[in-house]
Amino acid sequence: MAGIVGYGAYIPRNRITSEEIAKQWGKDPGSIQRGLLLKEKSVPGLDEDTITISVAAGRGALERAGIEPGRVGALYIGSESHPYAVKPSGTIVSEALGVGPDLHVADFEFACKAGTEAMFVALGLVEAGRVEYAMGIGADTSQGAPNDALEYSASAGGAAYIFGKEHLLVDVLETYSFTTDTPDFWRREGEFYPRHGGRFTGEPAYFKHVMTATERILEKTGFKPKDFRYVVLHMPNGKFPLSAAKQLGFTKEQWETGWIVPQMGNTYSGSSPTGLAAILDVADPDDLILITSFGSGAGSDSFVLRATELLPERRDRAPTVRQMLDGTRRYLTYGQYAKYREKIIVND
Amino acid sequence: MRDVAIVGAGMTRFGELWESSLRDLFVEAAVEALTSAGADHLDDLYVGNMSGGQFVGQEHLAPLMADHLGMAGIPATRVESACASGGAALRLGYMSVASGMSDVAMVAGVEKMTDGADVTNVLATAADQENEVYHGITFPGLYAMIARAHMAKYGTTDEDLAWVSVKSHHHGSMNAKAQFHREVTVEEVMSSTMVADPLTLLECSPVSDGAAAVILVPLDQAKKYTDRPVRIRGVGQATSAMALADRRDPAALDAVAKAAERAYKATGLAPKDIDVAEVHDCFAIAEIACIEAVGFACEGEGKDAARSGMTALGGKIPVNTSGGLKSKGHPVGASGVAQAIEIFEQLRGEAGERQVEGAHTGLTQNMGGSGASSLVHIFERV
Amino acid sequence: MPSPRYWREVPNRYRLEGAKCADCGKVTFPARHVCPDCRSANMEAMALSRSGKVVTSTVVRTPPDDLLMESPYAVAVVETPEGARLMVQVADCDPEEVLPGMEVSLEFRLIRKEGHGGIRCYGHKAVPVV
Known part of the structure; x- marks a missing residue:
């Protein structure tokens, strides 16, 4: 593996x-x-x-x-x-x-x-x-x-x-990707700043993809939300990941470690990966971890991970x-x- | 080797000379030098210039200048050693006459800095481009680092630096050709704009236009040109590691010390024999470090010289009676030759208000970059 | 900066590759062909640690035109544990706090840009160790 x-x-x-x-x-x-x-x-x-x-x-x-x-x-x-x-x-x-x-x-x-x-x-x-x-x-x-x-x-x-x-x-136990064509946010060549569809970025974009990818990887692995010690969902702002986590049945104890957006902001491609790093900084051996990203356009990648005995030894480096x-x-x-x-x- | 003397000199005013081009500056100084010596021809011409190419887009200065002097045809060479270009040209002119290759040589230095180039960038080409300039260092920055190292090692203070400028401006106030004629106080110097910590604006030499030229002949022919020739007793030249990071000690100017040692050895003289000197005070810290390197002050004691009056007019060893690069101005390629002219005038007793009484032996010290190249010339009244 | 001139410096700018004299032990940065201390040509590649101590420093307040937006910035000569010295900017701090003796680490940063259309030039800057 x-x-x-x-x-x-x-x-x-x-x-x-x-x-x-x-x-x-x-x-x-x-x-x-x-x-x-x-x-x-x-x-x-x-x-x-x-x-x-x-x-x-x-x-x-x-x-x-x-x-x-x-x-x-x-x-x-x-x-x-x-x-x-x-x-x-x-x-x-x-x-x-x-x-x-x-x-x-x-x-x-x-x-x-x-x-x-x-x-x-x-x-x-x-x-x-x-x-x-x-x-x-x-x-x-x-x-x-x-x-x-x-x-x-x-x-x-x-x-x-x-x-x-x-x-x-960390073992990678499973992955899942979910992708559709959803123009919720974009930047054309030569433009300084991205444009977005306002509230259209919510329900049909972020929530649909994050929730679907997460639900399907749970289905695929047979794990339930309660089996996880930590979860991190893409963090475009503070609110979206909390709302998605709640709808998926995750608790504050599970999401708060990776929920670094209030202090860090949205680092776009770095967002959920950095949230995951914050989790790996503290996870114990055998902890189950779930990460789901979201990219406008739109798609989500989910990973189910499990920390090993080696993780605590290496994190101080x-x-x-x-x-x-x-x-x-x-x-x-x-x-x-x-x-x-x-x-x-x-x-x- | 023949003994060599300076028999004539010419110099433009230093400053922002909007009306004059690079060639105008040269011609003005060169004609004055030829006239003062009564010379009607040149066997050789050396032109010290740091960066005509970058300041005004003009390289290949030697034939251009000979041509504009009405002397197309003579051998002419442009000499570059950053801010020591003038001093390096003087050494070559000295060698040309001493060797017997020429009987009348002109050594000139010229720089036109105010024609719109990014002066900070152009000057920085005298530092290590890949390992220093790349990282955003400037010339004031390099000397500021030398200053901080000197402060850390010897306890030199901001006030010590300020005193150097106060003295320079005092001397410059008596020099009609200087860029600045205004006296300044320690408080003014210390409270002027910070350029590169710890150096303030009034501790940095200005951006200047100017040219200087001298006529060199064999000493035994000197009386044909003037009754008061000044003999070039000897010269020392040296280099050190280019980048500050590669120096043994960032507070020390090893090339200056070596050049001085060679000049003293060539002449059999010692620091105590020098009556008046021009040293390369492109920044206040440079004067402090240079007077230590040429032996006017012990290592670490240069900081006290300006404040105590030791290097002021009337002091034990007056330094930069012209106002130095700080007050007289610093058209970089011209400075080494202009230093020689101040000593020439001092040893001929022509320095007016700035005259060092009874001056018999003088020294100039010119350096390039952050001190990686240096020349020391020693002169004597005949 | 013309890109060939930049590209040639990649090993020292990106990976802090210097050289150590096999005869006298002198460490140079960047690498040199000839030892500045003993003139041996026996120079072996050696990467520097990404840490060091400020030897001397300044704050540049009158920068060249292309670094106007970065000004004022601190520049220092830093000595690494191997004894090599290099000149670098000191970033992510109040430039006035950078003084001889300060402990720093070296981080990969954008050093300059060739205008809006030219290449981006990278290298290392020091950052104070807190």
């Missing part, structure tokens, strides 16, 4: 509060915080992008895996903010991680689901015996238009997973998600935020 042999996450140290953004647009911070359940979000520095986040997360994954980087045979990065329109993020990340050059590399994009997509393909290649180890990364410096609801959530971060067949930290969420933080004014997100027009 194949599974996770190493994982790592990275969250930038810059933050902006929902209150600071709300004030900028004359909105009531209280109602934003109550409505979206978002306290603050991470903001990439001018020197951070999907590539640097992927390298930081990937280095953590290699540390925890303790393998020779050269044994990684495939590297996939899922993001909707690949810095280049043409030129892979993966080539730069592979050189920085030292995992090349005998390596298959691809950049994936599927809105917020590209990260689990990269993980899914990496796992598949390892299971097929095509490569010894494969790394799947979900990372984003998410875009949200100024004064749009997304501005409160769109944040930066990511997580990397190395899959292999030996010395597993790299920073934990909580350390990054609660550690050194730099709170930005909206002006600094606008500068960091390159929203200020300057001459060339």
Whole structure:
């Protein structure tokens, strides 16, 4: 059986509060915080992008895996903010991680689901015996238009997973993917910010895909919600995953560890993978874990995982998600935020 | 080797000279030098220039300048060693005459910095492009790092740095060709805009246009040109690791110390024999580190020199009586030659209000980049 | 930056690859063909640790035009445990707090961009260890 042999996450140290953004647009911070359940979000520095986040997360994954980087045979990065329109993020990340050059590399994009997509393909290649180890990364410096609801959530971060067949930290027991064509959220080539269908992103998009994928993987495995110690569902805001978890029959004890969105924001392709990393940072051997991502457009990937004896031994080799969420933080004014997100027009 | 003397000098005013182009600056200084020496021809020409290519898009300066001087046909060479280009040109001119290859040589330095180039970027080409400039360091930044290292090692203070500028401006206020004629106070220097911590704006040399030229002949022919020639007693040149990170000690300027040691050895003189000196004070910390390296102050004690008056006019060893790069201005390729002109005037007793009484022996120290190349020349009244 | 010139530096910029002199033990960063201390050509590749200590530092407040948005930023000479020294920016902190002796780690970051249309140039920056 194949599974996770190493994982790592990275969250930038810059933050902006929902209150600071709300004030900028004359909105009531209280109602934003109550409505979206978002306290603050991470903001990439001018020197951070999907590539640097992927390298930081990937280095953590290699540390925890303790393998020779050269044994990684495939590297996939899922993001909707690949810095280049043409030129892979993966080539730069592979050189920085030292995992090349005998390596298959691809950049994936599927809105917020590209990260689990990269993980899914990496796992598949390892299971097929095509490569010894494969790394799947979900990372984003998410875009949200100024004064749009997304501005409160769109944040930066990511997580990397190395899959292999030996010395597993986590067994992958089952996967399931559910995909339809649902235009709930998109960004055309050359546009700065994504557009979305407002409330259409809810019921027919997020909820339909997350719930269906989760229900079907439960069906496929025969597990019941109560069998799981932890669950993480894609976190476009604070509210959606709670509502979906409740409808699926999960309790607060199960979702609260991975529900990092109030402090981190929505890291798009990095969202559910980073939530999973927060769970692996604390899970005990034999804990059952369920993760379901969601990507607009639309689709969901579900994984059923079980922690092994090795997980607690390896987790201290790299920073934990909580350390990054609660550690050194730099709170930005909206002006600094606008500068960091390159929203200020300057001459060339 | 023949003994060599300077018999004439010419220099433009330093500053933002909007009316003058690179070639205008050169011609003005060169004509004045030729006239002052009464020379009617040149056997050789060396032009010190750091970055005509980047400042005004002009390389291949040597023939251009010879041509505009009405001397197309003469041998001419452009010399580059960043901000030490002028000093490096002087050494080559000295060698040309000393070797017997030429009897009348001109050494000039020229820079036109205000024509719109990104000066910060152009100057940074004198640092290690791949390992320093890539990471966003600037020249003030490099010297600021030298300053912090000096502070950490020797307890040098912000006020020590400020005193250097106060002294430079005091000297510059007496120099008609200086860019700044205004005296400044320690408080003004310390409260001026921070450029690169701990260096403030008034501790940084300005962006300047200017040119300087001298005429070199064999000492035994010098009296044909002037009754007060100044002999070039000797020169030392040295290099050190280019990048600050590769230096033995970021607080020390090893190339300067080596160049000085070689110049002293060539002349048989010692620091105590020097009556007046021009050192490369592109930043206040540079003057402190340079006077230590050339031996006017012991290691770590350069910080006290300006405040105590030791390096001021009337002090034990007056340094940068011209106002230095700080107050006189720093058209980078010209500075090494302009330093020699100040000493030439001092040793001829022509420095007016800034005259160091009885000056017999003088020294110039010019350096490039963050100190990776340096030249020290020693001059003597004849 | 022209891309061939950038590409050539990838091993040191991306992976902190330096060299160690097999004869005298001197560690250089980036790698060199000839040892600066003993002139031996016996230089062996060696990757540096991603940690170190600030030797000296400054805050750049008058940056070159292409780093105007980053300014003010801290730059430091950092010494790694191997004894190699490198110049890097120090990020994710108040630049004024960066002083000699500070412990840092080295993180992979975007260092500069070639305008809006050119290549993105990566490398390492230091980050204070808290």
